[in-house]
Amino acid sequence: MSLRRIILLIPLAIVFMTAAPYVRTARSDPKTKRPKLVLVIIVDQMRADYLDRFYDLFCEKGIRHLLKNGARFTNCNYDYTPTNTAPGHSFILSGIYPGTSGIISNEWYSVALGRIFYCVEDSNVSSLGIDSANAAGKMSPRNFHGISVGDRLKAVSPESKVIGISIKDRGAILPAGKHASGAFWFDPQSGRWISSNYYFHRLPDWVQSFNDLRQPESYLRTIWNRLLPAQAYARQGLDSARGEGLLPGENSPVFPHIVADISKPASIQTSGINPRRFDALLPTPAGDELTIQFAEAALAGEQLGQRNVTDILSISFSSLDYCGHIFGPDSHEIEDMVVCLDRSLAGLFAYIDSSVGLQNTFIALTADHGVCPLPERKSASECGRINSKDMLMTLKVRIGQQFNYNEGNENLITALSNDYIYLDYPGIHAHGWNADSFEVAVGNACMKERYMARFYTRTQLEHSITGGGLHDSIQMKIEKGFNKELSGGVALVVQPYSFFSGLSTGTTHGAPNAYDTHVPLVLFGEGVRRGKYSYPVSPSIISATLSDLLGISVPSNSSGVAWHGIIR
Numbered sequence: 001m002s003l004r005r006i007i008l009l010i011p012l013a014i015v016f017m018t019a020a021p022y023v024r025t026a027r028s029d030p031k032t033k034r035p036k037l038v039l040v041i042i043v044d045q046m047r048a049d050y051l052d053r054f055y056d057l058f059c060e061k062g063i064r065h066l067l068k069n070g071a072r073f074t075n076c077n078y079d080y081t082p083t084n085t086a087p088g089h090s091f092i093l094s095g096i097y098p099g100t101s102g103i104i105s106n107e108w109y110s111v112a113l114g115r116i117f118y119c120v121e122d123s124n125v126s127s128l129g130i131d132s133a134n135a136a137g138k139m140s141p142r143n144f145h146g147i148s149v150g151d152r153l154k155a156v157s158p159e160s161k162v163i164g165i166s167i168k169d170r171g172a173i174l175p176a177g178k179h180a181s182g183a184f185w186f187d188p189q190s191g192r193w194i195s196s197n198y199y200f201h202r203l204p205d206w207v208q209s210f211n212d213l214r215q216p217e218s219y220l221r222t223i224w225n226r227l228l229p230a231q232a233y234a235r236q237g238l239d240s241a242r243g244e245g246l247l248p249g250e251n252s253p254v255f256p257h258i259v260a261d262i263s264k265p266a267s268i269q270t271s272g273i274n275p276r277r278f279d280a281l282l283p284t285p286a287g288d289e290l291t292i293q294f295a296e297a298a299l300a301g302e303q304l305g306q307r308n309v310t311d312i313l314s315i316s317f318s319s320l321d322y323c324g325h326i327f328g329p330d331s332h333e334i335e336d337m338v339v340c341l342d343r344s345l346a347g348l349f350a351y352i353d354s355s356v357g358l359q360n361t362f363i364a365l366t367a368d369h370g371v372c373p374l375p376e377r378k379s380a381s382e383c384g385r386i387n388s389k390d391m392l393m394t395l396k397v398r399i400g401q402q403f404n405y406n407e408g409n410e411n412l413i414t415a416l417s418n419d420y421i422y423l424d425y426p427g428i429h430a431h432g433w434n435a436d437s438f439e440v441a442v443g444n445a446c447m448k449e450r451y452m453a454r455f456y457t458r459t460q461l462e463h464s465i466t467g468g469g470l471h472d473s474i475q476m477k478i479e480k481g482f483n484k485e486l487s488g489g490v491a492l493v494v495q496p497y498s499f500f501s502g503l504s505t506g507t508t509h510g511a512p513n514a515y516d517t518h519v520p521l522v523l524f525g526e527g528v529r530r531g532k533y534s535y536p537v538s539p540s541i542i543s544a545t546l547s548d549l550l551g552i553s554v555p556s557n558s559s560g561v562a563w564h565g566i567i568r
């Protein structure tokens, strides 16, 4: 055996030595009972601190039941950026970083196509449940370059079903993986649950029957009032706060709200470009209630957890995110959304207990990201909203003057997308300019704008070159989200509590700061050692712990590490 071959084999041997205890634990421990149902609950935009802030308001059989009887990780953070919906949903059940999976954000500027590209768009598939050419259903996981726990499970247990459900297409599709049995999302125009022929040729009968009930209609023109007495909301301050936005069809950000029927778009002012009939129910508890009703229909229709194999049901609750973007995390609306979701979850758990048995169910509860407080609530600090269109225009003028070329004709600074400045590299090279110097000039020009903190160039990120001598934690988070083919030329980091937005109200997420990275993580089920665990983890431990529990290998390229102390 050559020396080179021996050297190559040593790291492999180390990998096998390290991996061996995992395999033995999963396969031969008689106490490791495989659940009939794995329920993954992703609450879109739920911050970790909500669990403590609203703990006294939870009912006994909802979130509190999980907290009391499960393992709660109090220090769970995403260790990449951007902390957006699509990267979060693709990461939770795969552990694969966005830079590797190719799901670098919800959408990004595509250099190849010369337009904004949406994370789950797929022109090769047709919509199901609505007109086959309707773009709302032309979605699939094809752009996700990786595999999830569900894919691994189906490979060893073909009878197992893996299903994803969410109001948002990306929230349903990405956690369920490439070989899911089905993913279903809500079409706010028709009020129907839809899918694509990536999964099957026609919608299952139970989906057709559910749509025939026309449940969303019953929520239109209803009043959304606070569930609890008004004093229970005092912890959030006043109902009307500076910086809050408006629900579609309303002109005041206070309770009671009305779920408007946007059947005549011209008469209703909304922040959306093309308001759809059911848009107004999305940022209210009605959206989560509908999702639960549909999930229960799926449990019954597919007999999930009621056969002799393990099934996975991933439910992503989108409404907290829609609401949080408008009112921010410190609003009465967000408190009420969490309280209502808790009651809805209690109903779901009761339903599962009667059909599958909670003792046969493994539950993971987490979120895809947190959210930034309204800048108006942060009085002393220098923070605010940055209009990306204005910033791009200013940048083009500055760089055109500095390099003495006509940016209007040449468009070397192509786009500001996903907190990256995209550059036309062939155009830069045609001038004979050094790409690195051009990137630095662009970054420096951006830093002259308000609320900007720092930047990292493509050259720096590709070669992992440190900026100021230290390889700081922000650069490491950006590198995990950086993809050589898809990301832009200069990554921008804004001041804490600042963000890019085209609106003068509301808030968002995506930053490497704790308010966006810190999320809840609770594992619950037979064999889970209950308790509060404060060591730092990321949501990737869900994929690793589940792989361990189900006796399958962790998805390739996963960053997840299972915590053996959690499962007895």
Ligand SMILES: [Zn+2]
Pocket (backbone or CB within 6 Å): 044, 045, 084, 085, 086, 321, 368, 369
């Ligand atoms: Zn989200």
